[in-house]
Amino acid sequence: MTSWGAPPPPPQLWWVLALALALAAEPGRKVQIGVRRRPEACGVRSRRGDLLHMHYTGHLEDGSQFDSSRSRDQPFVFSLGTGQVIKGWDQGLLGMCEGEKRKLVIPPELGYGDRGAPPKIPGGAVLIFEVELLKIERRPEL
Numbered sequence: 001m002t003s004w005g006a007p008p009p010p011p012q013l014w015w016v017l018a019l020a021l022a023l024a025a026e027p028g029r030k031v032q033i034g035v036r037r038r039p040e041a042c043g044v045r046s047r048r049g050d051l052l053h054m055h056y057t058g059h060l061e062d063g064s065q066f067d068s069s070r071s072r073d074q075p076f077v078f079s080l081g082t083g084q085v086i087k088g089w090d091q092g093l094l095g096m097c098e099g100e101k102r103k104l105v106i107p108p109e110l111g112y113g114d115r116g117a118p119p120k121i122p123g124g125a126v127l128i129f130e131v132e133l134l135k136i137e138r139r140p141e142l
Contacts, residue, residue: 031092031104031105032105033103034102035100036101036103036130037099037100038100039097039100042098042100043097044136044138045096045097046093046094046095046097047094048081048094049080049139050079050080050137050138050139051078051079051080051136051137051139052080052093052096053075053076053133053137054077054131054132054133055069055070055075055131055134056070056076056129056130056131057069058127058128059127059130060121060122060125061125061128066120067120075134079139080094081094086110087109087111088104088107088110088127089104089106092104092131093131096133097133098133098134098135098136099132099134100132100133101131101132101133102130102131103129104127104128104129106126106127107126108125108126111126112125112127
């Protein structure tokens, strides 16, 4: 009997629970989000389906830059949560305010995976992005 009076779970359940906890604790499975600057007033936060206008700079862990919208002086525009960008962006840009800046550290499985994006992004690369949300265009709800 357990301390709360119930019979103990079968031994197989312990293995399943241990495996689930190990997988959940495995490093590199989630986007690390650091808020660099958040505006005092935030009337609208980004959500799935919004059209976002972003500036970004992407680096590898060694510090080498692989892309930047700032160097082109052209914001990047895309629909959030619809698969137009890597999964790490679809996750890491949710809930942002216009004018907010974040640092995203994206593990390979939420970026370009083992194949990478040659020639600038090798397979298995962790991606580091400095992002700024310039504008949210809210799509009318259906």
